Amino acid sequence: MTTAAALVFSTAAFAQVDPTSTPSAPTETSAPVDTPEPVPTSEPAQQQAQNNVTGVLYADKNGNEQQDPGEAISGGKITLFGSPKHETTSDANGRFGFAGIAPGTYNLAYELQDGWVVHRAKNTGDMITVTANVTTEIVARAERPYSEQFDVTASLDRTSYEYPGSVKITTTLTNRTSRRIANINSECNRGRVEHALGVSQEWYLQMGLSLEPGQQRTFTVVEKVPQAALTSGVVTLNCDFAPNVNWNTDGPTVRAEAKVVGGIGYSMVLGEDKNADQRIDAGEAVSGAKVLLLDLRTGAQVAERTSGADGKADFTGLKAGQYRAVLGGSWEFTDESQQLVTVTEQAGAVTKFLKRAAPPSLSGVIKLDKPRYESHEVVRADVTITNNGGKTAERFRLMDGFYDLDLGYPSPWGDVRRDGPGVRIPAGESRTFSVTGKIRGFTGGKLRVWGSVDHIGVPEFGNPVFSAEAEVVQTNGDLGGVVYIDRNHNRQQDPGEEAADVLVEANGGVPYSYFKTTTDANGRYSFKNVPSGNYWVGYTPAGGWVVHSEGDQEIRVLPGTPVQLTARAERPYTEALKATLVLDKSVYSIGEEATITVTLSNRAAYEVGHIHAACDRAGYGQLGSVPMTEGWGDLRDKGVTLAAGETKTIIVKEKVPAAARWQNRVVAACDFAPWAAWNLDVVSAYDWASVPGGTGSLAGPLAYDRNKNSVVDPGEAIGNTRVFLMTDREYGGIVAETFSDAEGNVRFDGVPAGDYWSVVDGPWKSEGEWGGHHLIIADQLQRTAFFVVPGPAPALPEDVGDAHRDEQTVGSSTGGRSTGGALAKTGASVLGLGVLAVLLIALGLGARAAGRRKTT
Structure with a gap:
């Protein structure tokens, strides 16, 4: 389906989303929908009039996607999830209703007998919107589980693999029904194990396929053996299949497993030396003993094996180094020295002697330092853990429920925090862990903590x-x-600087509260008898003046002495500061050091100090992300000070992060201001450079959404029409082009990661400022909808030359419309500009060929 630059793009293996073949269920309208015949209701007329959500539930036994006589479902349980939750059951005619539902958004769920299922057709589930004075009508179509509609089998090409190596997965799907099943996807590795298959980009690109009645489709995927499979000793495939698989869990599943060997081998022979001859004789081997290897430094588990009938536990894929061996269950080593395991570059084997021991048994006690607190006080809690078992408890961690206490950050639990390395607690011993925290909540006059x-x-x-x-x-x-306007910038209140009528808002306290007031003629304000605790106070002066934050300053209200604050209002930082930011190159590679030149200017007649940089606020892992590297110097910690009228240049050095590959670009986007992380009136600067290499895919339906419901309804898909991806909607070059299939499905593969605009050949255009804009991320398939409306045919870029213009024009079907002058897909001549545009992007030029872009 896809035509693009040679050696850069690939062709999709299967068709993708088919929005016209499976209707959404349920369907929401603002008036009762038509049904094949009137369906009486057993509800009284008065009650029916009160219902503002009504519907019908039926079993589509003949698969014609409409309700026929005898298909009504009675006794079906319908739940309307919201606040509060509502439940009802369908009557003999399949009718149901909910009365007095408050306006808002709700989710529907159905519990039916005999295996019937109302499938979810939207990624958001079965969401409905209830509007005041409007009856929302629901048609819920039930069908047989997907596991009865189609079959899936999957097999691995071998029963054992070596690491490093590859696994060939062959998967076959068969449609057992007489109707089309569209948009089948998979969800693999729901357990999130690291040695699983079915999570690669190659596998993901096979999804979204459709099956015609009775059709069987087979695809193969080659994936690398995960490195974690060395530790586990197995590689697994565990996948569920269904249309909209994240919501519909009744589809077929596949399971497959194979052994994995490789890397450094290490074997333990475990036995109980009953005759004390320092060897394992017949009948002394211990089978079924679980052995775990832990990292000596972090305590993290790196491998797990269970001994076989011969007492042997074989480990593969270990790195050379030292580990600590731990036994599960009722076995332990005869002495602790046997816990040390040394793995060398050569395969090794060792004999370990075991003895019986009762498993660890831990109990806990929490002791608070007082039986009664005032809500502003600090609480001390001592947690004592005692091992009442017969062997050491390994990697103890506390699962704490201290939600009513503010323990601060980082976690004061240290090694025993939820994600910590844990500690050892030998048999018969106790450990005490202490924390302190301010009360931030209590219920019914009680502070409660648990572990x-x-x-x-x-x-x-x-x-x-x-x-x-x-x-x-x-x-x-x-x-x-008091609030004052520091007009002369001397950082103190002078006569005439009082700020009257300033809105003051206070949030915080225990329990959490919100208060507001305005300052009097002298700029003063007061909140009396508010709950004690920490507060945030904000100010809104008139005339564009701003009360700035000077870092994370605690405002704590306590009984007794009132808290008195002084708020100094000044002009916005945006009026004083100017910033530019420039990268030293247009193209980088991952890990290469980038030099960023930051120029800061103070246009004011007064000094501005403590200027920091706050970068990558979106959290994309780009330059300057938190925690900032040392290369940012004073912009990170101390802050930069500018005298009146002064300009300073700061040279920053930082390596290009791996996240830059996602969009084929590295971005430096920073805000500058005193305490930039705490203030909103910042000046921003931006620059970017290309990081070539990553490619991704884009797929979805091309359609004219006539009823504006954001769903491709029957008759809205636009088939057999050419779609371009361009670097700019008006002035860019064509990077790739494809044709929608007969059902409107569009797919681009192997596109260099970045920002693009889709343009449809023919009398169509995208709506809105961002209509037709797409972000392609490396190694990912982006799902989208190419929604268009009637409009003038797009003009080809002037620099295309005659490669496109001289082609023979053809008329292609566009959902009943003719493209008239649509370009013929003739082959080589179409690739001329595509190759050029792709090479520009791949070489890091692209849109930057027209000049570097900076924002100040």
Whole structure:
């Protein structure tokens, strides 16, 4: 389907989303929908009039996607999820209704007998919007589970693999029905294990396929053996299939597994030396013993094996180094020295002697330092964990439920935090862990905290659970202050600088509260008898003046002495500062050092200090992301000071991050201001450079959404029509082009990652400022909808030359419309500009060939 630059783009293996073949269920309208025949209701007329959500539930037994006589479902349970939740059942005619539903958005769920299922056809589930004074009508079409409609088989080409190596997966799907099944996708590795298959880009690109009645389709995918399979010893394939598979879980599943060997080998022979002759004789081998290898430094588990009938536990794929071996269950080593495991570059084997031991058994106690607190006080909690078992508890971590206490960041639990390395607690010993925190919530006059133990051999959030509580008495205090306009910038209030009628807002306290007031003629304000605790106070002066934050400053209200604040308003930083930012190159590679030249100018008649940089606020992992590297110098910590009228240039050096590959570009986008992370009136600067190499895919339906419901309804798809991807909607070059299939499906593969605009050949155009804009991310398939409206045929770029213009024009079907002058897909001549545009992007030029872009 796709024509693009040679050696850059590939052709899609299967058709993608077919929005016209499977209707959305349920369907929402603002008036009752038509049904084949009137369906009476057993509801009284008065009750029916009160219903503002009504519907019909039927089983589509003949698969014609409409309700026929005898298909109504009675006794079906319908749940309307919202606040609150509503439930009802369908009557003998399949009718149901909900009365008095407040306007808002709700989700519907159905529980039916005999295996019938109402499938979800939208990624958002079955969402409906209830509008005041409008009856929302639902038609819920039930069908047989997808596991009865189509079959899936999958096989691996071998029963054992070596690492490094590849696995060939062959998957076959068969449609058992007499109707088309569209947009079948898979969800693999729901358990998120690291040694799983079916998670590669190649696998993902096969999804979204359709099956005609009775059709069988087979595809093969080659994936690399995951490195984690060395540790586990197996590689697995575990996938569910269904249209809209994230919501519909009743589809067929496939399971496959193979052994994995390779890397450094290490074997343990485990036995119980009953006759104390320092060897394992007949009958002394221990089978079924679980052995875990832990990283000596972090305590993280790196491998797990279970001994066989011969007492042997074989490990493969280990890195050379030292590990600590831990036994699960009721076995332990006869002495702790046997826990040390040394793995060298050569394969090795060792004998380990075991003895019986009772498993670890942990209990916990929480002790609060007081039985009664005032709500502003700091609480100390001591958690004592005791091992009452017969062997050491390995990698103990505390699963804490201290939600009513503000323990701060980072976690004060240290190594025993939820994601920490854990600690060892030997048999018969106890460990005490202490934390302090301010009360941030309590219920019914009580502070409640709890904990649960986690260690090797018990699941996370396993037993036992232990808790403590204390009484909390509400306390209050006063918060007030003054606001002034620092017109002469001397950082002190002078006569005539009082700020009257300033809106002051205070948020915080325990329990959380919100208050607002305005300053008086002297710029003063006060909040009396508010709940004690931490507060954030904001100010809104008139005339564009701003009260700036000077970092993370705690405002804490306590009983007794009132808190008095002084708020200095000044002109916005945007009036004083100017910033530019320039990268030293137009093209980089991942890991290459980029030099960023930052120029800051102070246009004001006063000094501006503590200027910081806040970069990559969107969190894309680009230059300057948190935590900032040392290369940012004073812009990171101390801050830069500019005298009145002064300009400074700061040279920043940072390596190009791996995240730049996602969009084939590295971005430096920063805000500059005193305490930039805490203030909004910042000046921004931006520059970018190409990082070539990554490619992605883009797919979705081409359609004219006549009813503006953001769904491709029957008759809206535009088939057999050419679609271009361009670097700019008006002035860009053509990077790739393809044709929609007969059902309107469009797909681009192997497109260099970046920003593009889609343009449709023929009397169509995209609507809105961002209509037709697409972001292609490396190694990902982006799903979208190419929605267009009637409009003038697009003009080809002037620099295309005659390669396109001289082609023979053809008329192609566009959902009942003729493209008239649509370009013929004739082959080589079409590739002329595509090759040029792709090469520009691949070489890091692209749109930058017209000049470097900076924002100041």
